[in-house]
Amino acid sequence: MIPRGVRDFPPEEMRKRNFVLDKIAQIYRSYGYREMETPAFEFLDVLTAKKAGGESINKEIFKFEDLGGRWMGLRFDFTVPIARFVAQNPNLPKPFKRFQIGRVWRYEEPQAGRFREFWQADVDVFGSTNVESDLDTLSAVIAALKELGFNDFVVKINSRKLLEEIAATAGVKREFAADFFRVIDKLEKIGEKGVKQELKEKKFPVSENLFKLILQEGAPEKILSQIKKEIKDKKPAEELEDFFKLAKSFGISEYLKLSLSLARGLDYYTGIVFEIKIKGAEKYGSVAGGGRYDNLIALYGKESVPAVGLSIGVERILEIMDEKKMFPNFEGEPKVLVVPIGQTLEKAIELTQKLRSEKISTEIDLMRRNVGKLMNYANTLQIPYVVVIGENELKEKKVTLRDMKTGKQELLNEKDLIKRLK
Amino acid sequence: MIPRGVRDFPPEEMRKRNFVLDKIAQIYRSYGYREMETPAFEFLDVLTAKKAGGESINKEIFKFEDLGGRWMGLRFDFTVPIARFVAQNPNLPKPFKRFQIGRVWRYEEPQAGRFREFWQADVDVFGSTNVESDLDTLSAVIAALKELGFNDFVVKINSRKLLEEIAATAGVKREFAADFFRVIDKLEKIGEKGVKQELKEKKFPVSENLFKLILQEGAPEKILSQIKKEIKDKKPAEELEDFFKLAKSFGISEYLKLSLSLARGLDYYTGIVFEIKIKGAEKYGSVAGGGRYDNLIALYGKESVPAVGLSIGVERILEIMDEKKMFPNFEGEPKVLVVPIGQTLEKAIELTQKLRSEKISTEIDLMRRNVGKLMNYANTLQIPYVVVIGENELKEKKVTLRDMKTGKQELLNEKDLIKRLK
Numbered sequence A, B: 001m002i003p004r005g006v007r008d009f010p011p012e013e014m015r016k017r018n019f020v021l022d023k024i025a026q027i028y029r030s031y032g033y034r035e036m037e038t039p040a041f042e043f044l045d046v047l048t049a050k051k052a053g054g055e056s057i058n059k060e061i062f063k064f065e066d067l068g069g070r071w072m073g074l075r076f077d078f079t080v081p082i083a084r085f086v087a088q089n090p091n092l093p094k095p096f097k098r099f100q101i102g103r104v105w106r107y108e109e110p111q112a113g114r115f116r117e118f119w120q121a122d123v124d125v126f127g128s129t130n131v132e133s134d135l136d137t138l139s140a141v142i143a144a145l146k147e148l149g150f151n152d153f154v155v156k157i158n159s160r161k162l163l164e165e166i167a168a169t170a171g172v173k174r175e176f177a178a179d180f181f182r183v184i185d186k187l188e189k190i191g192e193k194g195v196k197q198e199l200k201e202k203k204f205p206v207s208e209n210l211f212k213l214i215l216q217e218g219a220p221e222k223i224l225s226q227i228k229k230e231i232k233d234k235k236p237a238e239e240l241e242d243f244f245k246l247a248k249s250f251g252i253s254e255y256l257k258l259s260l261s262l263a264r265g266l267d268y269y270t271g272i273v274f275e276i277k278i279k280g281a282e283k284y285g286s287v288a289g290g291g292r293y294d295n296l297i298a299l300y301g302k303e304s305v306p307a308v309g310l311s312i313g314v315e316r317i318l319e320i321m322d323e324k325k326m327f328p329n330f331e332g333e334p335k336v337l338v339v340p341i342g343q344t345l346e347k348a349i350e351l352t353q354k355l356r357s358e359k360i361s362t363e364i365d366l367m368r369r370n371v372g373k374l375m376n377y378a379n380t381l382q383i384p385y386v387v388v389i390g391e392n393e394l395k396e397k398k399v400t401l402r403d404m405k406t407g408k409q410e411l412l413n414e415k416d417l418i419k420r421l422k
Helices: A011-030 A081-088 A131-147 A160-170 A174-184 A187-201 A208-214 A220-230 A235-249 A316-325 A343-355 A371-380 A391-396 A414-421 B011-030 B079-090 B131-146 B160-169 B175-182 B189-202 B209-216 B220-230 B235-250 B312-323 B344-356 B371-382 B391-396 B415-422
Strands: A041-042 A063-066 A071-074 A096-105 A118-127 A153-159 A254-259 A272-280 A288-292 A307-311 A335-338 A362-364 A385-389 A399-403 A410-413 B040-043 B063-065 B069-075 B096-105 B116-124 B153-159 B257-258 B271-277 B287-293 B305-315 B336-340 B362-364 B385-389 B400-405 B407-411
Touching: A011 A131, A011 A316, A011 B235, A041 A081, A063 A254, A063 B063, A081 A096, A081 A118, A118 A131, A118 A316, A131 A153, A131 A235, A131 A272, A131 A288, A131 A307, A131 B344, A153 A160, A153 A235, A153 B235, A160 A174, A160 A220, A160 A235, A174 A187, A187 A208, A208 A220, A220 A235, A220 A254, A235 A254, A235 A272, A235 B344, A307 A316, A335 A343, A335 A371, A343 A362, A343 A414, A343 B131, A343 B235, A371 A385, A385 A391, A385 B096, A399 A414, A410 A414, A414 B257, B011 B096, B011 B116, B011 B131, B011 B312, B040 B079, B079 B096, B079 B116, B079 B305, B116 B131, B116 B312, B131 B153, B131 B235, B131 B271, B131 B287, B131 B305, B153 B160, B153 B235, B160 B175, B160 B209, B160 B220, B160 B235, B175 B189, B209 B220, B220 B235, B220 B257, B235 B257, B235 B271, B305 B312, B336 B344, B336 B371, B344 B362, B344 B385, B344 B415, B371 B385, B385 B391, B400 B415, B407 B415
Parallel strands: A153 A254, A335 A362, A335 A385, B153 B257, B336 B362, B336 B385
Antiparallel strands: A041 A071, A063 A071, A096 A118, A118 A307, A153 A272, A272 A288, A288 A307, A385 A399, A399 A410, B040 B069, B063 B069, B096 B116, B116 B305, B153 B271, B271 B287, B287 B305, B385 B400, B400 B407
């Protein structure tokens, strides 16, 4: 009754999701990013624009022809739509810092942690080429992870420009560079030997010396000074040096690791790239990733606008937080169930409306059930308080408040009841 | 570059939208409704199930064939998906009270206030047949409208069952009842004469006496006592009497008006129906509507589950609030821009991170601009405060805080700065 790879989110699931999304949004806001939204679908040719997402993603787009005969596609990420938006609005004050949280759709084979409809939380800066903008987006994502309760994670950093320089040094032709990146990006999957083998098969002429460099991962200073000796144009390495230097001021150095084999799948990246994994939850893959994509916006407009940003994969975050029991003990919702006994329905409704007007989340029996059934219902929904109004209470102008956890009951007037429940 | 009838929501627009959506969600929660979500698309045959939305809406569904050859459709409302969900989950504790806020899609001709992608905010109760559940959903929507600042609105009430009884009294055959409802629902559009004319053309045998009754609108007591004299089965009228009586306890009587010509477009309604218009903004049509739909869930499962609910049309609310200048003066976002002068970038970044960790929404110059340009930028974004760190400030371990509204400047240490900005 429900298509493969998409899901319903019942209230219990939705609460966890909202907990995560609210915390991420709150942090993004504190970093000065402003929320915006783009449509769920775009013209298909916008989504598939040359190099936008790369070949493989085009096959995964949910597409349809509208009644006017135009082809549309559901967005597969937020980067392509925001690039289209920025191109279309050349007069946006720069830098333009926005975040976007919502759903995207990809026709992939569903598996553990992978769905056809899933949430992403993106944060991007448009208009700046300075490394502090790369660091600003990355810091925002790191702060969001910390706010969610993650403390042990690794951020791998690399630079596409540096990779290009390495490829050039190795003698890989420009048109094969993307393919070369894909091979070395497999290091974690297929190991040193596998990568070496594949480089050989594809006839990428990487020297032993250079290969050793590519394998490097860790503190940036030493690796960068080594790499600078090997490559001709030293700018990409110097840019990374600046990046790691300013990272200290941003207070995020402890999480960063230079990883020369990191390339990131999407074709649109042009500069520094990031990938974040949670320690002890590596099987979930990366929970966030991104990088600089200075050429994407020019695909949709006259001007070229530098851009950098990251995306958090919300489903993975949710699964890891579930597995690691990182969610707080949520209180039951609603907070109060009002139970009329005897001829007190009207009074009970009035009280319910009073509590609601005080912003106390209150439900009143809507099924005219007996007290026993109502107590069961309150327990099932883990509603923390029940307020009973019987005819005796009515006479005394009081109500009985029952704490469902302790079983303790009190006879209170309306004023004290509100005070107790607030 | 963007398909017809869908829109981007830049930060300024999104803020208004979030203001509205947050207030609605907050009220729905206070009424004990719990948030949930369903997928953006469903199997097409779920959306077009007999009578689900009625014939006309089927033409408006955005549909597509997935790679597996199954037909999907983007949801056109939340009622059909939630009915499918409730049918699919027969063990949900009842009543099941949920709200859902999000986007739906309809291929309609775009016009003022009507889009192909638009937001709805739904609130529904499943499992109860009692009028207090109709009133519970209606009260939640009325409270949401009041929370948004609306005080002058009219809620038209009618009952499909009563209409059926009127149709039967008039001698309209059962199979023509829906058509009959559609004609009298046009009262506001084509007037008394128009309706009379159309009833004649369609050969609906409505007596002069009954026609006068149908035209009635206003306080329910008198109309219902009149109508009870005319109809055979008096239950639908008595149910309305109960409804209006309990409405007093819910504190919403002042807004309600019985309107015997109200039928509501969608075919799935079976009982009491509602429609809300804002006074002085009638040209926008109804801003919320709904009713009881006791037969919809049985379309998707074995069990029949009674259901009632309403939907708020978010776009119309936004347009009316814009027109009537009902939005508060939002403060600029972010709250602070940190401006380094001279060799103070690192210190400025550290301060920025400190402010952010205190949950103060802070942006730092990412483009290495001069002070003049940065002040312009702050003014353009209406950022309320600028913090300047020059080399003198650095020496004194202080910063200059500038209030952008008053132009007042102060030299403060970090602690006092945070105190001032919180």
